[in-house]
Amino acid sequence: MNVLTEDDLHLLETARAASEKAYCPHSHFYVGAAVETEIGVFRGCNIENDSYGLSMCAERVAIFTAVSAGAQIFTRLAVSCIDAAEDDSVDSKMPCGACRQVLAQFMPPTALVIIDGAGTFLLAELLPQPFRMNME
Numbered sequence: 297m298n299v300l301t302e303d304d305l306h307l308l309e310t311a312r313a314a315s316e317k318a319y320c321p322h323s324h325f326y327v328g329a330a331v332e333t334e335i336g337v338f339r340g341c342n343i344e345n346d347s348y349g350l351s352m353c354a355e356r357v358a359i360f361t362a363v364s365a366g367a368q369i370f371t372r373l374a375v376s377c378i379d380a381a382e383d384d385s386v387d388s389k390m391p392c393g394a395c396r397q398v399l400a401q402f403m404p405p406t407a408l409v410i411i412d413g414a415g416t417f418l419l420a421e422l423l424p425q426p427f428r429m430n431m432e
């Protein structure tokens with residue numbers, strides 16, 4: 297595990313607190329995320345739906361909340377699966393592929409992603425070759 301700075305730890309604590317708001321009647325797997333932007337920190341939690349495919353991960357809720365508030369610069373994101381046991385595989389604590397693609401849409405490859413119990417990663421380590429639409 298990488299050494300966390302004071303700021304990293306604060307963002308991670310915010311993600312842990314955000315998980316308390318999770319709506320997860322199906323999985324009972326509480327997840328929280330917090331993203332740091334130029335206009336402040338935004339939180340997200342996982343929100344499930346009886347139609348499973350409509351459920352949304354904490355990371356995307358945090359990013360979309362920040363975007364809807366006008367944020368344009370995303371510097372770091374922390375995510376915490378507070379129900380993952382200490383000895384659970386790191387895999388169960390990692391962001392899913394859909395979230396990695398959304399992070400890559402808004403964050404630079406050098407942005408830090410702090411994953412509770414798994415370590416701190418550069419976004420480029422989590423998704424080395426994201427899909428990009430050539431908008432020229």
Ligand SMILES: [Zn+2]
Pocket residue numbers: 353354355356391392393394395396
């Ligand atoms: Zn996800």
